[in-house]
Amino acid sequence: MPKLTINGKTVDAPEGATVLEAARMAEIDIPTLCHHPKLTPFGGCRLCIVEIKGIPRPVTSCTTPVSEGMEVTTSSPQIEDLRKTVLELILSDHPNDCMVCERAGDCTLQEMAYTYGIRENKFAGERRVYEKKDGNPFIERDLEKCIMCGRCVKVCREVQGVEAIDFGYRGFKAKICTAYEKDLNCEFCGQCVSVCPTGALTGKMWSLKGRKKDVREVDTTCAYCGTGCNITLHVKGNEVVRVTSREDTLNEGWLCVKGRFGYKFINSPDRLTKPLIRRDGRFEEVSWEEAFDCIANKLTEIKAAFGADAIGGLSSARCTNEENYAFQKMIRAAVGTNNVDHCARL
Numbered sequence: 394m395p396k397l398t399i400n401g402k403t404v405d406a407p408e409g410a411t412v413l414e415a416a417r418m419a420e421i422d423i424p425t426l427c428h429h430p431k432l433t434p435f436g437g438c439r440l441c442i443v444e445i446k447g448i449p450r451p452v453t454s455c456t457t458p459v460s461e462g463m464e465v466t467t468s469s470p471q472i473e474d475l476r477k478t479v480l481e482l483i484l485s486d487h488p489n490d491c492m493v494c495e496r497a498g499d500c501t502l503q504e505m506a507y508t509y510g511i512r513e514n515k516f517a518g519e520r521r522v523y524e525k526k527d528g529n530p531f532i533e534r535d536l537e538k539c540i541m542c543g544r545c546v547k548v549c550r551e552v553q554g555v556e557a558i559d560f561g562y563r564g565f566k567a568k569i570c571t572a573y574e575k576d577l578n579c580e581f582c583g584q585c586v587s588v589c590p591t592g593a594l595t596g597k598m599w600s601l602k603g604r605k606k607d608v609r610e611v612d613t614t615c616a617y618c619g620t621g622c623n624i625t626l627h628v629k630g631n632e633v634v635r636v637t638s639r640e641d642t643l644n645e646g647w648l649c650v651k652g653r654f655g656y657k658f659i660n661s662p663d664r665l666t667k668p669l670i671r672r673d674g675r676f677e678e679v680s681w682e683e684a685f686d687c688i689a690n691k692l693t694e695i696k697a698a699f700g701a702d703a704i705g706g707l708s709s710a711r712c713t714n715e716e717n718y719a720f721q722k723m724i725r726a727a728v729g730t731n732n733v734d735h736c737a738r739l
């Protein structure tokens with residue numbers, strides 16, 4: 394295990410760790426934009442530069458492995474000046490429309506600009522202008538806000554295994570695009586949206602529905618399948634306006650298209666909110682007590698007339714483990730039959 398010093402502090406880092414990882418283990422902050430702990434290092438944004446004794450120029454800490462006896466300095470007037478210049482260069486080709494941006498208040502670039510006090514920009518010049526809108530149904534791609542960090546490309550390749558997007562063109566014309574610049578037509582998992590550090594990728598459905606400060610976050614479990622991914626509902630008033638997922642959960646922050654974008658049913662006015670009983674061929678709304686009494690009476694009648702095995706219970710893979718456990722317990726223990734199954738058998 395290599396022993397190094399970072400800002401004079403001795404750190405034991407695991408073999409193969411990068412200087413950035415070692416610093417974060419020692420709770421020493423190094424700013425980054427392109428780095429993501431679950432993706433391979435890129436070294437693209439250059440914000441994580443540090444000084445290492447014996448190396449005549451700053452190096453990117455996210456791509457430099459630790460070695461025995463290394464002496465690292467993460468912050469100095471020269472390093473901070475370089476970081477500020479890097480940020481100014483990025484922001485010189487950025488719309489800076491935080492007032493209406495979906496990510497304002499939850500944007501790493503905005504946070505960095507605040508930290509480094511960037512107000513005036515000495516690099517004002519030509520800016521990229523993209524008028525073409527992507528017609529895909531889920532993901533708003535605002536390429537003018539893209540800082541070319543490459544996180545979206547990496548997550549699509551390394552986590553989702555789809556490779557729907559990549560770097561295209563070179564220099565000032567470089568951009569993240571699909572093959573032949575067609576509209577995005579992929580799995581729409583939204584992993585790229587979740588790792589984007591700016592407002593370049595957002596959900597079309599949550600446009601102008603409320604930003605981070607406007608919503609209440611409620612952690613829950615996705616009900617679409619038995620995997621049980623952890624999700625966070627962003628609730629404004631009584632409406633779910635967005636779904637995200639935390640990185641410290643069993644699904645590590647990743648979701649599928651249903652979990653991330655299939656939430657509109659929650660607020661649909663077509664949803665049943667009261668039980669229905671069919672009488673004379675027509676459904677009538679009834680209270681929960683009346684519905685439960687009806688179910689209990691019918692089950693009791695059938696059991697008395699034909700035995701418990703005349704009854705079967707079908708549960709759902711869209712329920713949680715706990716709900717399915719309670720259901721099979723009711724069928725087995727209360728009704729008295731092992732006729733219990735669920736819809737995933739289809």
Ligand code: SF4
Binds near residue numbers: 490494503538
């Ligand atoms: S991406 Fe960030 S910095 Fe850019 S406009 Fe949106 S909130 Fe502001």
Ligand code: SF4
Binds near residue numbers: 558579
């Ligand atoms: S939504 Fe998923 S599949 Fe589509 S580009 Fe983003 S990461 Fe790739």
Ligand code: SF4
Binds near residue numbers: 590594
């Ligand atoms: S779209 Fe977002 S994640 Fe992708 S390169 Fe641009 S800023 Fe980075």
